[in-house]
Amino acid sequence: MSGNREALTAAGEKIWNYTVTELSLALPFLRSAFFLLRPQLDLRIQNIGTDGSAVAYQPRYLLQCFVDNPRALRRTCFHLFLHCIFRHVYHVPAEGRENWDLAADVAVEYLADALDEDSLRETESDTRRVWYERFLTESRIMTAERIYRSLQGMKLSYDEREELRKTFWRCDHSLWKNPETKPPKTEEKSLPAEEKRWEDTAEHVEKMLLAAGKEAGKGAESFLRTLRVQGEARLSYGEILRRFAVAREVMEIDPDAFDYGFYYYGMEHYGNMPLIEENEYREERRIAALVIAIDTSASTQHGDVEQFFAETLGIFREEQAFFRDAEIHLIQCDEAVREDRRCHSLGELEAARDSLQLSGGGGTDFRPVFRYMEELQARGELTELRGLFYFTDGEGAFPREASPYQTVFVFPARDESVEERVPSWALKAYLEEKKA
Structure with missing residues (x-):
């Protein structure tokens, strides 16, 4: 058998x-x-x-x-x-x-x-x-x-x-x-x-x-x-955020690593007594460049924009997300790019949020932001761009071609009729998922 x-x-x-x-x-x-x-x-x-x-x-x-x-x-x-x-x-x-x-x-x-x-x-x-x-x-x-x-x-x-x-x-x-x-x-x-x-x-x-x-x-x-x-x-905001991180050395003591040269020198010259010199540099995964775009068309609700910032900046704060010299662009756009506020730290981004005055009020077209990104990168800016957060109610024209960086369209709530129009190469996230 x-x-x-x-x-x-x-x-x-x-x-x-x-x-x-x-x-x-x-x-x-x-x-x-x-x-x-x-x-x-x-x-x-x-x-x-x-x-x-x-x-x-x-x-x-x-x-x-x-x-x-x-x-x-x-x-x-x-x-x-x-x-x-x-x-x-x-x-x-x-x-x-x-x-x-x-x-x-x-x-x-x-x-x-x-x-x-x-x-x-x-x-x-x-x-x-x-x-x-x-x-x-x-x-x-x-x-x-x-x-x-x-x-x-x-x-x-x-x-x-x-x-x-x-x-x-x-x-x-x-x-x-x-x-x-x-x-x-x-x-x-x-x-x-x-x-x-x-x-x-x-x-x-x-x-x-x-x-x-x-x-x-x-x-x-x-x-x-x-x-x-x-x-x-x-998919949580935190998980999306980690997709935007890049590895880079930062000038901070690394307690988990040390200089092997000093270690072996001590072993050879002082009778099995290693010299431990902690490295002054450590590798961190943080965000080097990020674009946050806000749909400022007439259909966008100011309260939803405030919630978007509260959730997004809260995660950035928890994750210690940015390098000290990060490139952060806060863009307002309806059917055209209305403003680009440039920041280099979480503190500057929070200050920009606090003084934000929504400008626009016209129709909705997402494509101008992507064209603007192409222009900036052609000029040598945002070379380490890994992601774009685009907050919108979804009622607008989406780009057809995939962006070379990860794009996340963030919506105030789930709406199947809207999300089905989002290109397959882009991610979707929802503020309502954090309300519970």
Whole structure:
């Protein structure tokens, strides 16, 4: 009996490794994800499934599918990896488990169809297309969370639920984590190591997609947009801020490092008595250059601007965010750049905030700020610019081309009709996430 199990295990590992190798060759931007799961034979499982740490498979299913329909097996494995990349496995809601399972399956199948990859392509049924159109009327971005909310509000018949399940189901969800008793905390600093591994992988995939651009292929834009929405759901201001930091030596005593020259000199000349001379320089990660743009169009509320400054400057203060010679630009813009206040420290930025008089009151166009940044950089300014915070209500014209620095559009509250117009290369943050 043990010999038979060993043979099935060996065959299963070969099939799994062959399948994920094919996927990694077809979709190189996802290569970092495809080798994170190790296969484990499990006679209790229906066909194949994962808990995020390993993939459990029923050997009869794996062998038969590999022989009869290897394309279907590739598609199922891809489906399973997407559940991990988007962390569906870890965020099962306390209510409506059946709706969550359906929503997660619809979300990953929509992305797989949108990619239009030859090795995964299947003939799209009329049933599938009708359901996609139905969910897209609720939201243009098909995340599991949004589909789940739609399903929670729908009164589906038993036949409709069965149709959904049969149309989109591919893998066993029984190994997914226990339902959450409360929503994820947006300010939580650390995740369980297993989930953190998938979050890091999602960030890496996002960078690969941005680097590949149009070469990533058809449907990559939908994939990138969904990754961004998924990540932003749990992204805090502090986490965004750390993306803007750069490493640089500062003139401060470093208690964790010392001069090895003096150390060895003491050891050699004073009989095992090292001389410890702390380094006068230490490497710090802080912000060297930052642009804060304020939408001063007629629709912008002064109270929202005050809240934006309170939250943003509060984080800067906590993080000791800036180098002493930082370049900070505080820009006001409606349909044109109205003012650029230049600061070099947090104190100067706070003083500028305190004396701020909003100027503008016209229409909204975000593009002049980005053109102005290009002009400044062409003149040799803002050479270390890593990020732009743009506070707005979102009602305006967005630039089409991605900026060479990270851009975060900050909104006073969530508004799906607005956020869907934000370019996929930009991040989104919301003041309402800090109010709770």
